[in-house]
Amino acid sequence: MTDATVAAPAPSKARGAFLVERVTWVQHWTDELFSFRTTRDPGLRFQSGQFVMVGLEVDGKPLVRAYSIASPAWHDELEFYSIKVQNGPLTSRLQNIKVGDEVLIGKKPTGTLVLDGLKPGKRLYMLGTGTGLAPWLSLARDPDVYERFETVVVTHTVRQVADLNYRELFETELPNDEILGEIVAPKLRYYPTVTREPFKTQGRITDLIASGQMFRDLGLPPFNPAEDRVMLCGGPSVLADLKAQLEAMGYVEGSIAQPGDYVLERAFVET
Template sequence: MNNKFGLSNEYTLAKVLQIKHYTRTLFSFKTTRPSKFRFKPGEFVMIGLILRGKFIFRAYSICSPTWHNALEFYSIKVPNGPFTSFLQKITTDSSIIIKTKSTGTLILDSLTPGKRLFLLCTGTGIAPFISIISDPETYIKYNEVIVVLTCRFSQELRYFNYKIKQLLKQPHIESHAKNKLRFYLSTTQEPYPYSGRITWLIKSGTLIADLNTYTLNKRDRFMICGSQQMILDVVNLLKSIGYIEGTINNPQDFVYEKAFVN
């Protein structure tokens, strides 16, 4: 089948199983999981479409738990976007191309052991963290896991709220996440119980105060994913208060997804 489309063995076709639209600009979709496809929570994979006779690929974080038999992705609809203009129109009669090897820098192994894990994200940057909070290992490694998600409008929080409800129905995850998983949802362009950008929430002390928890310390670890500017701002803030960026070969205090930062 791959040869029919001129694909190398690095790629395979995956059938679309489900599409769910949350707002006019946000949707998720599930595909079959290629046989022998393995990934770590937090990784991304290249997915592709054949458009006007050409292969077009984009990096998409995997939302699915590693133990699930399907792959799930979460996407924004970019106005007149050369890729998402077509991707948003897929149906359960469609297939997409998936690279058979995943990668990424949002790996727990890139962090040194700590007590509290902050998952800092904006918009569709929540995608890799859905996979991470669906992994029992995350709760074995940390006493507390705190998702901090900021969006422009409250309707953009629908996907996360939907996934949390699904997640907590899984007995083998709920038992781990109970009393450990917390989340802080904030908007920036409309009134909401919590509001403000992540850098301001941290710098002002608002995040710690609202969570009613102890101040940041050397045992805290961070993972960051979202818009390019948000990532740069948060990375610079963490560095300025003494945290060190980690890699798989040199685990430290924080990591961020470099695929989405030029």
């Protein structure tokens, strides 16, 4: 018996600035939230934490919006985490996709939520609300994150307990993963919070930071720009509040051109 040569995945079809990928998995979490995965063109390269334009062809034209890639850079599929806006031009359609359907994926991933936008530090905090968890799903599964930081904290603030999607991934699957578990388990901390229902941790993440409750719960020192790096993703109002909080503590916003103490993503709108 001779060793068989495994053929490289065939390139995806292209349509202008977009690749045409096929849906491989769909998960409806609630009436307002769902996730899906697609095939990935072998030529598409991205850094964990980046976003790409995603959508559908409608009346012969691409209808797309920015989505963080929820899968890590090493994965052979692309994963996305989305809200459902019932009258939204895109998500009212996208929420009905099924395995085998075609989805448009932009050819040029970009975004500021990448490790290269941050100075070196001891601890990395990824603060997310709602579907702002998506880039953390990518970064928390990337070995580079754990090589750069001693402690990695993922926070996820939602309105209802049912919105804490991917909780099992952070609490159980990643620490016990056959390949990643050894590096993830000693370093990853998951901090879910709920604002409109009783839960073990209640309140807006801004309030939990201001009161010091988050740090007490985690057994970690308060934010210190000399040691702690922060990434932000979520709704515009909470981003503005978190940015103001951090800058009042002396944090400086970073970019790939000029790494700093924190980075945030401004690219997302609900459609």
